[in-house]
Amino acid sequence: MQWNTLIADGHGPIYLRIVQALERAVWSGTLRPGARLPAQRALATALGVDLTTVTRAFTEARKRGLVDARGPLGSFIAPPTVALDQLVDLSMNLPPPPPGGEVADMLRRGLSTVLTRSDAGNLMTYHVGGGSRADHLAAQQWLKPMLGKVDSDRLVVTEGAQAALSALLLALTDAGDTILCEPLVYPGLLHAARVLQRTLQVVACDEHGMRPDALRRQARASGAKVVYLNPTAQNPTAHTVPDARRAQLAEVLRAQDLRLIEDDPYWLLVDDAPAPLARLAPQHTCYIATLSKCLSPGLHTAFVHLPDGVSRQGMLDALRAVNLMAPPLMNALVTQLILDGSATALLTRVQNEAAERRYLAQSALSPTLLQHCAGVHAWCRVPPQWTAASLTHAARLQGLGIASSSAFTPDGVAIQNAVRISLGAAASRQELHRALRQLDQLMHVAAGQAGWTV
Numbered sequence: 001m002q003w004n005t006l007i008a009d010g011h012g013p014i015y016l017r018i019v020q021a022l023e024r025a026v027w028s029g030t031l032r033p034g035a036r037l038p039a040q041r042a043l044a045t046a047l048g049v050d051l052t053t054v055t056r057a058f059t060e061a062r063k064r065g066l067v068d069a070r071g072p073l074g075s076f077i078a079p080p081t082v083a084l085d086q087l088v089d090l091s092m093n094l095p096p097p098p099p100g101g102e103v104a105d106m107l108r109r110g111l112s113t114v115l116t117r118s119d120a121g122n123l124m125t126y127h128v129g130g131g132s133r134a135d136h137l138a139a140q141q142w143l144k145p146m147l148g149k150v151d152s153d154r155l156v157v158t159e160g161a162q163a164a165l166s167a168l169l170l171a172l173t174d175a176g177d178t179i180l181c182e183p184l185v186y187p188g189l190l191h192a193a194r195v196l197q198r199t200l201q202v203v204a205c206d207e208h209g210m211r212p213d214a215l216r217r218q219a220r221a222s223g224a225k226v227v228y229l230n231p232t233a234q235n236p237t238a239h240t241v242p243d244a245r246r247a248q249l250a251e252v253l254r255a256q257d258l259r260l261i262e263d264d265p266y267w268l269l270v271d272d273a274p275a276p277l278a279r280l281a282p283q284h285t286c287y288i289a290t291l292s293k294c295l296s297p298g299l300h301t302a303f304v305h306l307p308d309g310v311s312r313q314g315m316l317d318a319l320r321a322v323n324l325m326a327p328p329l330m331n332a333l334v335t336q337l338i339l340d341g342s343a344t345a346l347l348t349r350v351q352n353e354a355a356e357r358r359y360l361a362q363s364a365l366s367p368t369l370l371q372h373c374a375g376v377h378a379w380c381r382v383p384p385q386w387t388a389a390s391l392t393h394a395a396r397l398q399g400l401g402i403a404s405s406s407a408f409t410p411d412g413v414a415i416q417n418a419v420r421i422s423l424g425a426a427a428s429r430q431e432l433h434r435a436l437r438q439l440d441q442l443m444h445v446a447a448g449q450a451g452w453t454v
Contacts, residue, residue, distance in 0.1 A: 229262055262287045299330070
């Protein structure tokens with residue numbers, strides 16, 4: 001093994017990089033079950049690190065089920081454990097849980113601090129929607145990497161991105177109005193548009209994303225004033241709109257006086273992510289950032305930054321129709337975790353875990369089928385012997401949940417033959433790797449051989 005190379009590609013302290021190198025070697029087949037590992041002292045000498053670092057790495061590897069210690073015989077790659085779960089969920093986009101018990105410890109500390117410093121009665125009563133001054137301070141801190149310094153008067157705190165999206169549709173449009181979007185979109189938009197009686201109209205895209213010329217033409221022809229985009233690690237395609245295209249789209253927003261709803265849940269999980277459109281067209285963009293997709297679904301809080309031309313009170317009035325208020329205890333916990341630095345520490349762990357899981361996806365899935373992999377999901381073309389629907393059904397029969405492209409397709413639009421594979425919900429990297437290998441094998445057999453007729 002090229003230990004130095006693998007460690008250089010890792011994340012975090014050296015001992016964790018050694019563990020990651022072991023995992024990657026196991027996933028790729030470089031190290032197979034039963035393979036004997038170098039003696040710890042010899043490995044420490046080869047890497048130029050102290051013995052304590054290697055010992056700590058081997059201890060962590062044993063905790064993760066990667067290594068068997070056999071006393072004087074040495075350490076060996078452990079045999080794979082048998083998965084007993086009925087279904088491995090590759091269908092739900094969730095941030096991956098970092099290994100270890102740090103999340104539970106963080107929640108205990110955060111809640112203890114909140115309950116110690118706050119009045120319990122105040123946390124259990126009704127609050128004015130939109131967030132408190134402390135919540136806005138936390139929102140400003142959280143949004144700074146994406147938007148820079150923002151005015152607290154333009155911020156609204158909501159219970160998750162779906163409530164924010166629905167409230168924005170109510171505030172910016174009327175029943176029957178047209179919203180311009182891409183051919184594949186977040187299912188929450190499909191649901192909100194249907195329930196709120198808004199019409200989705202698809203704008204042509206190319207390999208860089210929504211085409212500026214098509215956006216300009218359709219805005220003029222339809223009279224639509226609102227555009228929806230998820231430009232970074234887009235759900236479901238995992239595609240990120242490049243800088244140049246973002247600048248062109250921003251110019252169309254200004255020229256046509258359009259309002260953009262920029263739904264940006266994965267920006268913090270993408271290395272070197274381009275500047276949000278909210279920075280390029282700040283007077284035209286309503287920006288949504290949620291903690292649910294980059295920290296944990298349990299921290300179900302989102303921050304909305306409004307441009308000057310959108311009434312904050314109008315947004316709050318619309319929000320009351322969707323969700324009277326975000327739970328005060330949850331808001332207080334999220335604010336505490338952001339302001340004391342715990343949320344940033346957890347984000348770093350999630351970013352590292354997500355990077356490792358993307359590496360597994362890129363290693364296990366055929367490059368001819370894998371189109372994009374970013375954030376917490378991958379987008380795969382379905383081979384011709386399958387349809388997206390039949391592959392999804394066959395995968396479920398084998399205990400794997402994946403999402404067909406039909407779940408992301410607006411009415412009247414041709415369904416693409418592709419599936420989204422989510423990387424975060426699997427309980428561990430070992431479970432994810434087995435599931436991805438199983439899915440890749442399934443995609444390469446004829447549908448009839450898998451017990452399913454196309």
